[in-house]
Amino acid sequence: MKIIPYARQDVNDQDVSAVIEVLRSDYLTQGPLVERFENSVKSFCHAKAAIAVNSATSALHISCLAMGVKSGDIVWTSPISFVASSNCALYCGASVDFIDIDPLTYNISAMALEEKLISSALQNKLPKVVIAVHFSGQPCDMETIFSLSQKYGFKIIEDASHAIGAQYKNLAVGSGQYSDITIFSFHPVKIITSGEGGMILTNNLELSKKCQLLRSHGIESISGELNLHPSKEIWNYQQIDLGFNYRMTDIQAALGLSQMTRLSDFIAKRRTLAARYDILLANFPITTPWQHPDGLSAYHLYVIRLHTDKLKKGQHQIYDELRDLGILVNLHYIPIYLHPYYVKMGFKRGYCPEAEQYFSQALSLPLFSGLNAEDQELVVASLKQVLQ
Template sequence: MTQSTTQGRAVAPIPYGRQSISEQDVSAVCSVLLSDFLTQGPKVPAFEQIVAEYCGARHAVAVNSATSALHIACLALGLGPGETLWTSPTTFVASANCALYCGASVDFVDIDPRTYNMSVNALEAKLVQARQSGCLPKVVVPVHLCGQPCEMQAIHTLSREYGFRIIEDASHAIGAKYQGEPLGNCRYSDITVFSFHPVKIITTGEGGMALTNDPELARLMECFRTHGITGNKAEMQPRPADEIWNYQQIRLGCNYRMTDIQAALGLSQMTRLDEFIEKRRQIAARYDTAFADLPVTTPWQHPDTCSSYHLYPIRIRQGDSPKSQRQVYDAFHSAEVNVNLHYIPVYRQPYYEAMGFAAGYCPEAEQYHKETISLPMYPSLSIEQQNSIIQTVMESIIP
């Protein structure tokens, strides 16, 4: 493994995120490989059940990615051409792309400068204008950035006044809590989506899940993930008695199924979810203390929330710090500490600029992008690695 040297100390490359795989995880996956079912077997429903029970939701639908979960969530809510989805600009592109997959339009609501989540004030102001112009959204997708829940009760209150549906993009946030309850219980939303990508809180390799308390939405999402096919006789159209029809395609769906191999890994990872969250919170607390006197802004936590700390972003305050974001970013990579950016505003991506979006549309999101760097954050981050990260922050910011 290559090493770099910073101020006389050797530092092995440190990724910004990394999966934690145990012997128990390996054994769980191997047991499926030796079983009769590699896919469409018993592990997927078992994984769905354990996640639903952990979060306090009635139904869970496992799929091959959170992107797929967002897509089938939009399909289940009936989003389509001539309708609009609103989301945060400070997110991965999948939070917005899911609307385009349905033929709908996308718009963006600026972020709160403290939580970096969708601003409730900006949302309300935009809704007032949209009502006057007759273009209210059908769906709003709040994104629980970095693992900190959005102000869901306030967003839900607005949904009742303005008539939109809510999909929580909780890709960063399994294990987080809002108002003392597990995120994913859908108390203030129609559907909640989780991601199980390797850098997320738990992993299935690739994978995602949509949770809901509505049995009809669950039924629709289950159908959409499997080509739009059903084997439920109550849903099937009559056919001649002498013909065998043990399944029918009743709508246009996708092949978004999760395999039993992935679900077995997810089941094993769920046994350590609370341990993972606690370790992340300990690392975040150590970062908070180490950076308290530096000219950077560390993640502020809303009193109603308990973050899962998928990410730990620091803001290099322009005017306060002697170094720019670019200088700090380059210093980290020179030291082989692989920090990242989460995120470039979605509407600044070339694909979205071609739709007519331009710089200046969401000022808070753009300022966040210009100042923020995500530090490495994952449970297996050793004390030695944490020390290297902390020292690199200090050396890169203080001349």
């Protein structure tokens, strides 16, 4: 039986050679490749600064810290995301709340956000930061979110872990037109990979400097930036803040830098596959992904919604039967607040009705740049067999 995963990295001989070259060099970490990788992503997105780290989770964490998120603050995000999108605020001692999703894009609903801001302003409980998650690679309604931030005084992080290569209003996601910081992920199931890894993009050079400091123990090593000891001695590095070991290695950066040369090809292939799914699945009792005309999705995921009211099988049975056939569909995601850790905070079912409705119907079909037409047809045939 052939196994088709929902996602898979695309690593070629060029990528392998790039990594081997680093392994034979003088620097496995803290060498020149990290900066080259940062410059490549920065240039692609037309941002002023890029800071590579060891994961998107680390990127989210130090971005919140750089923005001053602390105990007593509130951070809002989408319930349909990986838990890192909200955990990052908890790491800082802040509390977390959730905005329900748009039923078409599955991103934060701008209308729900505005309604929550109006009521929260009356209670003096406005968020310090809103983390807008570009779910599946489709950009959020960033222009509206930015407009609301100007009115209500919150900062914006774009969690674009799914969305490198996406566009919003003809600008690359990561350009920072409507946010303070953008985060990318380079986990193996993402559009490009560095094995593990993440990156912070910003046009705010003060935030950039703070994130650079926090990713490496809070240590400063630029001679002009060092402070004098009481004894008037200056050494080649000093810890001036409490930071973390969140650095990316040159091994990871070499792989990421090599993958960047194929990013446009990866995105084009994903969009072609998604368009073909749209055609092949047109008469199925499902809803295929809808794309907002303001954006171009990077198609990290291809999520369908089952018309459960028209099917004799439930979502879980369909999921199990597809996997039994070797089609390793997945579910992205359980609403964050329904995880046991968050339930203990007091969150309950019914908190975000659209997110929960989505959760009861969604399945992610296989989509990755190496998926060929024959395998895609096998996915569709298997889905047809199970639904019948």
